[in-house]
Amino acid sequence: MDDHLPKPLIKNIAFFGDSHIPEENPVYEDAYEIAKTLAEEGFTIVDGGGPGVMDAATKGAEAANGETIAVTFYPKDAPGFEGRYVGNIVDKEIKTTNYIDRMFKLMEHADLYIIFKGGSGTISEFGTAWVLAKLYYGHHKPFILYGNFWHEVISVIKKNMLIDETELGVFRIVSKKEDIVPAIKLFEEEMKKVKHEHEKNHEGKAYMK
Template identity: 60%
Template sequence: MHKIKNIAIFGGADIPEESDLYKEVFAVAKLLGEKGYTIVDGGGPGVMLAATQGAVAGGGKTLAVTFDPKNAPGFEGRYVKNQTDQEIKTTNYIDRMYTLMENSDCYVIFKGGTGTISEFGTAWCLARLYYGHHKPFILYGNFWHEIIDVFYKHLQMRNNERDVFKIVGTPEEVIAAIDSFEFEAEQNAKAHFHQDLGEEKAFML
């Protein structure tokens, strides 16, 4: 029985629909939808819209976790074109991010800006805290190799912190990474997926 059912897609909101990145996100989400996964995103434009549209094209289900603040011109908010099967409305940015993670079993992280950095860092931190029962994530794009190498060169990183993610470059490699995570869970007495913890918010202030 598959433990990974819902997959969150993170990435930049300022990605034009004609860009190569948008098309890549669409292709990944479409393939995931065809495989029966539910796609979870933040309900905004850019990577989030591409994720929803791709999932729909692949016949998959979609869930948006939204936050639409006032007086925050630097935040994308709810995007009217991003129409999903279900929507969870949250009251602040942190709650939105953790709700996205709570409602997902695995994350695919694309290129983005500071918001994506916060999501990437939180996903990695939670994976370390719950190591052995963690939710794995996938970094999409070969540029991530350089970023991770810089972290390990200049920061205090544990060796096993590389075990919680995989770096891929094609939609097919995303599927292969998910299959690998599932296989690792089956082989590990301490499954690599938190099944009943539901504790992301335990680390919120």
Template identity: 45%
Template sequence: MSKETDEEFIAAYESAKLVAQNGRQIVNGGGPGVMYAATKGAKDAQGAVSVVYYDPKHASHFEGQAGVNIADASDKESNYIERTKKLMELGDAYVVFNGGTGTVSEFAMCWAVSRLYFGRNKPLILYGSFWRKILDTFWKNMKVRPEEYRVIRYATSPKEVLHYLEEYERMYERYHNIPEGECVGDECELFLLPLQHRRPAVVPVQHA
């Protein structure tokens, strides 16, 4: 669990504070650590916060709801899967900070859904330079597609987080009413980056 002096706690606090100052609501899992940091940042900016926590019957290792994580609205789910689903439904964008296995699974789910709705996906912002090494490792060792990297943004400051959110919102307002199949050019690829990774071409070798 992140402490208030940890880098990711401070980053989440400052990012949520800036995002809330600019009129956006914060949603998190209602727990301690980075989740509490996001709530604290938003509330210190007089912003609104919603949390989704869960209360499993048989799980022996889970963070649960943090008493200090006081939000304006809350949802309670029975298990981790339903909680993740609810968070994804409520969020209009996802900002992922450093964390443990819960963070890994939530990031993977958001990434997979972004791929499924490729071109009309919700923003997926990874906070921290370390993410590039992780994503490069996936590329080198797993069968991920080149286009899957186009749904990801990397941020190393709260200002970059806000910039990417504003960038997406401008594109969304401009293009979201265009019927699928009738778009041309950029409106077909909301919030997508150019290809960052490419598989090497396989050239057949002819033998005499």
């Protein structure tokens, strides 16, 4: 790479989604293929080190010899949490002590998030990514909502909640695997227009301590 060229603002991409889907599920298959494509494009894949979408993300990236990072925690008193999946083998593991710390570390170590279909855990990650993007708008971390069903989800939220136009500009809904990379490139171009004082002032984090 030419040292005189600016470094890309989007390098690490985190995958969020259901932890219970099997390998034959279309969501798993899409996550695998998307991670593989992104790894081929030079992106590092970040996930929670668990099964389901997380496992698909790691395996897809590894299939393309891409770099993978898992942010994990080993629950002792959270029986509803899936925990670490031994089959999800990554290049680097970052261990945390609780679910909240894990979620924020995942967001800290990624520059963009892709959110797939999931349950209440995925809803919490979606909501956190959204509110952080609003709070730090202009030096925020964008996200992609993957799947056509998100149009209905966002429509219901817009109808029943108080959401402004700025908040609707921090994400894109993508329904096809082949549209992921173009969407990321659009975000990259948009972010280049903004001076990222955020990284200098907050050490690259998407939230305040």
